[in-house]
Amino acid sequence: MSVQHFIPQTYTPQAFHRQAHEALDDPQIRANFRRAMDGLITKRRDVFSDWDLEALRELGANIRLRALAKLPDLLEQLEANCQANGIRVHWAENGEAACRIIRELCEARGAKSVIKGKSMVSEEMHLNAHLEEAGIEALESDLGEYLVQLNEQTPSHIIMPAIHLNTDEISEILHDKTGTERTRDVDYMTAAARAQLRERFMAADVGISGVNFAVAETGTLCLVENEGNGRMTTTVPPVHIAVTGIEKVVEHLRDVPPLYALLTRSATGQHVTTYFNMISSPRKPGEHDGPEEVHLVLVDNGRSGIYQDNELLDTLRCIRCGACMNHCPVYTRVGGHTYGTTYPGPIGKILMPHMLGLEATKDLPTASSLCGACGEVCPVKIPIPDLLVRLRKESVGEGRGNVPGAGVKRSRKELLAWKGWQWLATHPAAWRGSTVIAGKLRALTPAKLGPWTEYRTAPKPAKVSLHALVKAHREELAGEGRS
Amino acid sequence: MSVKLYPPKPEKVYFFGTCLIDMFYPQAGLDGIRLLEREGIEVVFPDDQTCCGQAAYTSGYHDEARAVAAAQLDLFPDSWPIIVPSGSCGGMMRTHYPQLFAGTPREAQARDIAERIYELTEFLVHVCHVKFADKGEPQKVAMHTSCSARREMGLAETGPALLAQLGQVELVEQVRAAECCGFGGTFAVRHPEISAAMVEDKTQAIEAAGAEHFVTSDCGCLMNIAGRFEHQKKAVRGEHIASYLWRRTS
Amino acid sequence: MSAREIILKRLRERSDGPLQAPQSDFTVVTGRGWSPQERLERFERLITSVHGEVIHTTHAEWTKRLIELLAAKSIRRLALGHEHPVPVAARTALRNQGVELVDVDRDIEDWKREQFETVDAGLTSTGGAIAETGSLWLWPSPDEPRLISLVPPVHIAVLDADAIEDTFFDVIETHGWAGGMPTNALLISGPSKTADIEQTLAYGVHGPRELVVLIRHQREAT
Structure with a gap:
């Protein structure tokens, strides 16, 4: 089997083209993603078959829109209710500030060992590396995250972090890093990881988790999971720190069931996950388990910037289900690492430019055929293709200029080409003349047209344009009319 | 997708051939026109049509796309349906023209055009209710x-x-x-x-x-x-x- | 200014102005109108589809079924509460049955390793269930703490057939959850599972490998 995946590699959005090239050339990666995405697409379709999906999506979009419309008020309400319940709330303008807050909370408890439940926000702010630097070991406990961490990689999918790895590769990683037997027995590997991680749950000083929905009305943190590691993380250690983006708040508790229904079905095609864990306070007097301290860290990290603009705002509706990547023909072929960003796939393409700037991410918004599959399946109806077009517009400097790095792709040469096209397409006589010339010169069409003709034959202009064909056709009809 | 209400079969339609068909696949455009004419519809092909502007639009060059789109808006003065033998150009004109001209003096005109856009197969099925007799080989x-x-x-x-x-x-x-x-x-x-x-x-x-x-x-x-x-x-x-x-x- | 003030100020002073909050229509997540029989069938179909086991019994007979179940699964140490009628009845029935009853009204710090390594199963009551998704709902308490439905390799949950409701939304509304949430509220739908190794399902990754639901009916099914 191939060992190349075990070489730690740093992926960057700047190297998108090279990384895409490497992924496309890697049959293992291609096969792993294709198989996984095909399965997820089928499961999602089946699980929604007995639902009024459109009505549910409409409600989901509406709930998220309402939460965003009231966002500052809801954040204050969430904070007040959490604090009334005994949950301490912290605010961070960016990832670095959030890391600092979490590190200080750990240090205040003298924590050396942290166990983590799945949290994409913590990936976004590189929390593990930050804690390691401070001498605090942060261990991922979601099986996929654990495998990826053992392999010194980052997740390649927001819901299924190790989807790029197949059974043999995982067996090799576990053998290499933890000394288990080489095997294709998934139950054996799962049991081995269970045993390894149970020790760590017992020993951990702090548990860190993400949040799927934060309910303002009740001060409740909702966590969605199948494995039970999230419940372990939020129940066994004496301290629980939940970290979340500020957009994850919802207004009412009754807003949760529709979003939960959309999330699990869209993500993995499940009716429901094994656990839905709703946390509203630390351990109360008389209770025998659960953490003594619960903290909620609210992270902005670019979100309040996205919030300013009526069109870009839709980006913040996302509930992180991953359906857009499961259905994306580009993601399916290049995999998650190629994007070089925390969030890959369509949602990454519309989110990461705000976090990293368009200079670093300029190849992401263009890496889409705008096929619309992402927007079609999005449970909260984010118009992802429109947002991709908006970011392209910002890149070439024809937008509002309110995205970091706007105008980075402004190029005189390209603008001139489009201006030339504009002139021709607004001068009909010249346009018709050009099609005549193209028809006459068709024999001279080069057989090689850059990358297009590496894979396809070159299109040849027709001898006679449609304009000319229609003219002849009209004359023919007129002739018939006369006779 | 909202349910579209289709009108009865009109006497006349406009035909927007698209730039790709104009230059590379003109026969497809002419065949589309003939299919419509066979249904007893008079097809008007505005001679000054060029391109819907989609490539510029999706590339982010909206000023240039708007200028080109604006030139097309004037080509369909009567209230007949506009038939486009392409889903992508049809989609551009139906969905994105209103966005492109939102807040400009031509917004109402863009909306009017958008509502009259039909993709060719859509029009043949839902408006013409065509019935074909196949004369080809298996x-x-x-x-x-x-x-x-x-x-x-x-x-x-x-x-x-x-x-x-x-x-x-x-x-x-x-x-x-x-x-x-x-x-x-x-x-x-x-x-x-x-x-x-x-x-x-x-x-x-x-x-x-x-x-x-x-x-x-x-x-x-x-x-x-x-x-x-x-x-x-x-x-x-x-x-x-x-x-x-x-x-x-x- | 604090980070809090800066963030809230930016949100409040958004450049495109205040947003209109739409009203929501929740029709799609409620009003199923299922009969008790339909609820029961649906619950059973869904929870068994994700590897949960269902045993039908009655209020009069359920502890007998429990004893048989413990024997069948060779459960020697069972963790359970003291106060809720479910553990109270179980404790009475299990006297002299050769099963060690493990007290759970102890702070976890005092018996963490014992709970993680020596308990064969946890028995809990449930608040009810959700037919639409095949989910149990639990509000853990000092009597029945959070971890006994998670740490032991088998979770035995006792559910009354008439406590199955249509949807999650219905449960929240009917029981007025928004009026006062407990420290922890849980939906449990099957045993712990993962598909992180090449989409292959494996059970018991962190939590129980088995979930058994004893459904108590008012009387024997005819």
């Missing part, structure tokens, strides 16, 4: 519905519905029929390798379905998929659905 055919037709215009069914009327044609379904062929306008140029991987899968799927021929209602997809088949020297050939329908029924 053939296995695959249909590739463009992503714009399928998702932006909600027209996954109209192309196959027309082919289903051809008695000698067996419509075969390729795996992942709804997946993009990888054209995507400038996408194929900016990300050629990813696009190539996509069209490779599409041609394999069409071939594996046993198709002897494929049709599509979008010339971008046609250029891409047929170009790939030709490059590989495969026997499968493709054409615009308008040409296929005309050829087999005239």
